[in-house]
Amino acid sequence: xxxxxxxIAGNWKMNGLKRDGLDLASDLAGRLKGAGAVPFDMLVCxxxxxxxxxxxxxxxxxxxxGGQDCAPQEKGAHTGDVSPAMLVDAGCRxxxxxxxxxxxxxxxxxxxxxxxxxxxxxxxxxxxxxxGETEAERDAGREQEVVGRQLxxxxxxxxxxxxxxxxxxxxxxxxxxxxxxxDDVAAMHGFIRRALRDRMADGDAVRILYGGxxxxxxxxxxxxxxxxxxxxxxxxxLKADDFWAIATSCR
Ligand code: PEP
Numbered sequence: 001x002x003x004x005x006x007x008i009a010g011n012w013k014m015n016g017l018k019r020d021g022l023d024l025a026s027d028l029a030g031r032l033k034g035a036g037a038v039p040f041d042m043l044v045c046x047x048x049x050x051x052x053x054x055x056x057x058x059x060x061x062x063x064x065x066g067g068q069d070c071a072p073q074e075k076g077a078h079t080g081d082v083s084p085a086m087l088v089d090a091g092c093r094x095x096x097x098x099x100x101x102x103x104x105x106x107x108x109x110x111x112x113x114x115x116x117x118x119x120x121x122x123x124x125x126x127x128x129x130x131x132g133e134t135e136a137e138r139d140a141g142r143e144q145e146v147v148g149r150q151l152x153x154x155x156x157x158x159x160x161x162x163x164x165x166x167x168x169x170x171x172x173x174x175x176x177x178x179x180x181x182x183d184d185v186a187a188m189h190g191f192i193r194r195a196l197r198d199r200m201a202d203g204d205a206v207r208i209l210y211g212g213x214x215x216x217x218x219x220x221x222x223x224x225x226x227x228x229x230x231x232x233x234x235x236x237x238l239k240a241d242d243f244w245a246i247a248t249s250c251r
Pocket of ligand 1: 011173175176211212213232233234235236
């Protein structure tokens with residue numbers, strides 16, 4: 001069985017100005033440094049304008065930096081987009097692609113997500129590829145069919161455990177306070193693990209994160225579920241105490 005170190009990732013979404021981001025990231029970086037050896041990696045994904053100042057503030061700490069999206073192109077006439085190389089330049093090692101808010105708000109389908117992940121890999125970034133079913137799809141019993149299709153279409157050729165993380169985020173659990181039960185999470189993460197093993201030579205070593213209303217009160221039981229290798233956290237990642245409590249619930 002592959003050893004997978006837990007990854008606790010904070011998706012700040014479109015929240016905070018420079019002062020907020022610097023305060024939050026510096027607080028977390030200080031806690032991480034002070035804690036010494038911990039059984040998890042910690043990552044923050046601020047909005048684009050905050051990447052450079054936050055990246056500079058945490059440069060000498062173990063706290064990692066990531067983008068919330070990237071363009072599939074290297075450079076050029078793509079107004080409003082940000083390339084993987086720009087993220088690396090700001091200090092990023094990770095980038096989230098295919099978040100359900102991007103899929104919904106910007107019409108990004110699996111092929112677009114795969115192109116972004118491939119560009120991230122080519123640029124030297126770890127792509128956190130998000131998948132997850134809607135409430136209607138789960139109610140219809142189609143959650144594995146939907147997630148299976150998203151995985152097949154969103155993971156680019158040549159992806160490895162070193163450059164790819166999967167985040168399972170049921171859309172109905174994001175920002176709603178509703179959380180999947182540990183049994184539901186176990187069933188889906190087991191399904192994703194089998195799909196990764198079929199697809200990738202090192203599929204056993206790929207980290208699979210759970211996301212959707214993770215908070216200090218439910219993190220311990222969720223992080224203890226088989227094949228849950230960490231969390232992608234939205235709302236609760238904006239409070240240092242909550243995000244730290246989620247991370248330290250990892251054993
Ligand atoms: C997310 O943004 O990926 C997320 C899971 O949000 P929340 O934790 O707020 O549900």
